[in-house]
Amino acid sequence: MVFEQTFIMIKPDGVQRGFIGKILSRFEEKGLKFLAMKLITIDDETARRHYEEHLGKPFYDGLVEYITSGPVLVAVLAGDEAISIVRKLVGATDPKDALCGTIRGDLAIDIGRNVIHASDSPASATREIELYFDEAEILRYSRIDEEWLYEA
Ligand SMILES: Nc1ncnc2c1ncn2[C@@H]1O[C@H](COP(=O)(O)OP(=O)(O)O)[C@@H](O)[C@H]1O
Numbered sequence: 001m002v003f004e005q006t007f008i009m010i011k012p013d014g015v016q017r018g019f020i021g022k023i024l025s026r027f028e029e030k031g032l033k034f035l036a037m038k039l040i041t042i043d044d045e046t047a048r049r050h051y052e053e054h055l056g057k058p059f060y061d062g063l064v065e066y067i068t069s070g071p072v073l074v075a076v077l078a079g080d081e082a083i084s085i086v087r088k089l090v091g092a093t094d095p096k097d098a099l100c101g102t103i104r105g106d107l108a109i110d111i112g113r114n115v116i117h118a119s120d121s122p123a124s125a126t127r128e129i130e131l132y133f134d135e136a137e138i139l140r141y142s143r144i145d146e147e148w149l150y151e152a
């Protein structure tokens with residue numbers, strides 16, 4: 001089976017609040033496979049490229065400042081329909097609207113401190129994976145539970 005790939009980032013507040021393990025477990029338990037992962041501090045230029053669709057919005061400068069304010073964990077995940085599954089696990093942008101059981105619904109309150117980013121489309125997944133990872137950093141392997149996770 002050829003899996004879809006998506007990109008996630010545990011934002012600086014998620015790292016500082018000690019949620020790395022908790023957040024990664026949600027994806028792991030769902031059955032999604034990590035193909036790449038690293039802790040980095042994002043520079044200003046990368047942050048501006050990452051969020052270029054929001055250039056000109058009132059929250060843009062604050063968002064760039066937030067995302068560059070400390071270490072983040074970036075990762076590539078794979079699975080059948082991984083992009084939409086991950087967005088559902090992450091929950092609504094504003095944690096006040098995010099359903100309980102989602103990462104943002106359970107772990108955050110403020111839209112400006114919503115602990116995690118996830119790609120919202122195939123185009124953004126490709127763009128964001130390329131922004132943070134070299135091709136050689138993305139591993140290819142089978143997870144031992146795949147034959148139990150998928151019917152065929
Ligand atoms: N009104 C806002 N005030 C402060 N920060 C915001 C606001 N809207 C969005 N953001 C920040 O910008 C990020 C990107 O926004 P958006 O792409 O709309 O959401 P998502 O992260 O769910 O894809 C959000 O995750 C959040 O950190």
Ligand SMILES: [Mg+2]
Binds near residue numbers: 120
């Ligand atoms: Mg977005």
